[in-house]
Amino acid sequence: MFTKRFWIISCEIILLLLVFLIIVGPMISIFIWSVAIRWYWPNTLPQEIGLDYWLQALGLQKSLAIGAVSIVPAFVLSITIAVIVVAICMVLAIPAGYALAKYKIPFGPAILFLFLMPNAFPQQPIFINLLGLFTKIGLAGTVQGVILVHILVGLVFGVWITSATFKSIPVYLEEAARSVGAGRIKAFFRITLPLAAPGLLASAVFVFITSLDEFTGTFFIGLPFINTLPMALYSSSGYNMQFASVIAIILLIPSLGFMILIQKVLKAEYVGGMG
């Protein structure tokens, strides 16, 4: 009996070690690169480490020798776009999510399909056709164009998460409020909205991170003028590993933070099609 137990535990520890190395290995790799000043092959670890690239990237130090530029403007642009995208997305998604959750809608399946299609089919052809359209109306290569594309990517998740949130709130609460004289609008703002607040907040944070991380749409609509963080990562990825690693870590932090925050309520709707 003891030996069987021993073998099971050994296997478990090997499994843990393997999973740990596979999951954390690539992360460690970019952490090492972000602090590597000199790293000549075939040394297993860098010969010289330091925070030079971090300081340079964050605009705290200026040195031409390491050939990197500050990412502060890209960071500010990414955050600005994400905030605007969240605001517009929620204004569109909250009413739509509420309607989908609380009403029986004729043509319901057709409307559901419209919001499900982006998860079912590749989105890249959509972006290149939007590029054609945006070029005609002067939105290609502009911040407004990029914001519109980010709204498109975020809206689908926004609508599904808000709709799931509203569905989870029992109908009788709102009806009770209306039976004592509150109007439909008052009942919504006084009863349903406060109850839905945590779910709506989660959906807003999710849309924010989706916008922060969005690459493909920005690549087609925004290039070469709109330099968000993922674009800055991509353009330095070819020739400056340290700099690209610094940006990758900066983008990694909100993703891991959101993961920890959302642990308890993680559902398939949240993870449908990231990246």
Place this chain on the structure above:
Amino acid sequence: MAEKRLIRRGFSFPPYIFLLFPAVLFMLLMYGYPFITSISRSFIGKQGTLSLENYVKTWDLYLKDILFTFAVTLFSTSMTAVLAILLAVYLRFRTSVVSRILAGLYKMPIFIPFVVVAQMMRSFLAPHGILNLALARLGLIDIEQPLELFNFYGLTFGFIWKLVPFSVLIIFGGFQMIDNSYIEAARSAGARLFRVITRVLIPMSKSSIMVALVLVYSQIVGTFTLPFMLIGGKIPTTITVDIAHRVNYFRDFGVANTLGVFSYFLVLFTAIYYLRSSAKKMTEDQNTEV
């Protein structure tokens, strides 16, 4: 309930029209319209007339890449299925310190965007990257001949790294819904672990396994960032990289859209399955709750 409200309101528009209108209009303009043009433009040739020349050209130039995309997708999806089910089974049956650590650990990659995954893989899997250095240190490979991984295998590794955690999350969720009594009943009837897995766990959570794999499959076909940054223009590459190439270097929207239509074809069956099962699930929810 809903009908009664409508009658009371007489001829005025039902409120959901106003609630839905902005979002639906946005989706029609920003998704519906480009989706239709992505198909229609593939049939328009260089002279602006209806023709199949884009299809002929795509077939001649990119058949290999279309097959490559299909191969990567099938292989990565099957690997993801096997690994995710095994890990979910382990987490379902084992309650120990190790399994609790694993349950926290495996979720880390779920929200990491593909652009960051791509950068990680680029540095991790590089010929002089940390993986090759570590394997050489362990004496498993010759450091002068590192593994070349910016190809099919590296791409598959990247997809599995990001998508197995996502699948485990959904499949493990399905396994948790199965009551212990079913498993105990099978066990007491003499079923061994393998039979419990194949006869009880997998059949009873078929729908969550299918949803996970369908989403994994269509995500792999549609992902641009990872193959673009890992393989780039090398041959063979994926459809998504070819589309970007066609648009950025040639402004050739005809062939680019034809490649897009081929990628729609690759996901046709999974898309139909996903749309049907999601729509069904949602209308069922509405019927029970309204």
